[in-house]
Amino acid sequence: MKKLIALALTAVFAVSLVGCGTTAESSSLLDDDFEETTEVETTEVPTTFQKTTTMSPAEREATYKELCDEYDYDDVLFAPDRYEGMYCKFTGTVSALCKDDGTWFVLKDKSGNLIDVHGDAEYYERNQKVEIYGTIREVKSTYYSDGSVIIVDAKYVDFV
Secondary structure, eight states, X not given: OHHHHHHHHHHHHHHHHHHTOOOHHHHOSOOTTSOBOSOOOOSSOOSSOOTTOOBOXXXXXXXXXXXXXXXXXXXXXXXXXXXXXXXXXEEEEEEEEETTTTOEEEEEOTTSOEEEEESOOTTOOTTOEEEEXXXXXXXXXXXXXXXXXXXXXXXXXXXX
């Protein structure tokens, strides 16, 4: 009888764990494949998007930027897995550019920390102050830094 009760409880726990899971589709807030139009369907700014959401490009940018949080550089380095995929905002000065293929630049924040910014670098110059909005891809060691750097996939870059 005790074995039967233990088996039943184990089954109940297993079913409850499966019910708490998330899918890859539900964990993504923004993807590049959303429809962009000039029509406005809602007056409120949503915190998450459904694939049927229709927004103007300006609304889409504003909403994306609202989702981005400023993170402490050392916190991200300490627990990179916790921050990967998170929407982020970093402010700093462009310190290096890769204009050969126009795909990345290095941002130096006010503390001297380095952030690799992947996105369109062809419009930026060294020593420009910018704010970047994007997602944290990973933290890794590089040849041009004494330690590790945060790599960000930039969606929007604003001059400050």
